[in-house]
Amino acid sequence: MSFAKMQGLGNDFMVVDTISQPVFFNESQIKKLSDRHFGIGFDQLLLVEPPQQPNTDFHYRIFNADGKEVEQCGNGARCLARFVKIMGLTWKYKLRISTLKGVISARMHKDGNVTVDMGVPNFEPDRIPLRYANRELNYAVDVDGIKYSVGAVSMGNPHCVLEVDDIEQAPVERVGPAIGQHHLFPQQVNVGFMQILSDREISLRVFERGVGETMACGSGACAAVAIGQLQQRLGSKVKVHLPGGDLTIDWDGEGQPLLMTGPAEFVFEGQIEI
Numbered sequence: 715m716s717f718a719k720m721q722g723l724g725n726d727f728m729v730v731d732t733i734s735q736p737v738f739f740n741e742s743q744i745k746k747l748s749d750r751h752f753g754i755g756f757d758q759l760l761l762v763e764p765p766q767q768p769n770t771d772f773h774y775r776i777f778n779a780d781g782k783e784v785e786q787c788g789n790g791a792r793c794l795a796r797f798v799k800i801m802g803l804t805w806k807y808k809l810r811i812s813t814l815k816g817v818i819s820a821r822m823h824k825d826g827n828v829t830v831d832m833g834v835p836n837f838e839p840d841r842i843p844l845r846y847a848n849r850e851l852n853y854a855v856d857v858d859g860i861k862y863s864v865g866a867v868s869m870g871n872p873h874c875v876l877e878v879d880d881i882e883q884a885p886v887e888r889v890g891p892a893i894g895q896h897h898l899f900p901q902q903v904n905v906g907f908m909q910i911l912s913d914r915e916i917s918l919r920v921f922e923r924g925v926g927e928t929m930a931c932g933s934g935a936c937a938a939v940a941i942g943q944l945q946q947r948l949g950s951k952v953k954v955h956l957p958g959g960d961l962t963i964d965w966d967g968e969g970q971p972l973l974m975t976g977p978a979e980f981v982f983e984g985q986i987e988i
């Protein structure tokens with residue numbers, strides 16, 4: 715089976731074209747392949763499938779390194795758009811791609827950057843899902859007797875965001891997994907730690923569900939900007955500094971889709987027997 719290794723700001727992917735080579739991966743195969751010592755090594759496996767809905771070009775499936783299928787991956791969407799172009803699966807520069815949670819669209823720029831319309835964020839607790847009766851700007855989440863105040867949103871996948879004073883000192887490895895698996899989030903949650911630098915610039919680290927801390931999280935960047943803007947701390951165009959590099963997020967406010975722009979790079983291709 716042929717695959718490509720791709721990365722978007724260091725969030726890395728194994729990408730497989732299942733249109734020309736029908737393949738199936740089970741959870742334990744994905745876990746093994748994602749291993750950075752015994753496998754290929756990646757944060758997510760991305761599968762390109764034939765379109766399943768009218769007016770779409772491809773269907774896109776996403777699996778975390780732990781082998782579980784998820785709904786959304788922003789950095790992956792940019793890589794997938796470049797993959798189908800590089801592999802000659804399309805001649806288009808604008809694509810509509812269905813995922814588990816809806817349709818996203820991607821536009822490729824001449825400089826190699828890709829803009830993805832990540833859809834309209836949903837702040838209703840039952841859609842995140844989050845076990846709180848009413849929608850609030852901040853929710854209290856108790857971890858070992860300490861109450862953390864978090865904003866929460868669904869970008870198709872669940873996110874919560876905590877504000878920190880110093881991104882370098884953020885307790886990502888300690889608090890990330892505790893909130894990520896907190897009973898208030900029945901499907902677990904991606905946990906973002908955001909330092910607001912100005913109304914148009916933030917630093918962000920994300921402890922991703924099913925992976926751990928990654929170099930970048932595209933849907934996490936969208937979540938942080940949406941939450942920061944609703945709290946009236948951020949403007950409509952925000953540069954997000956992640957450990958692996960920068961994304962630009964544009965958002966015109968509630969009810970509007972978020973646009974994410976950033977790079978997507980092909981690293982190498984290979985063949986494996988599965």
Ligand SMILES: N[C@@H](CCC[C@H](N)C(=O)O)C(=O)O
Nearest residue numbers: 787788789871923931932933
């Ligand atoms: N890295 C991604 C998000 C991947 C999925 C996430 N770990 C989840 O479980 O929801 C991104 O760039 O958005």
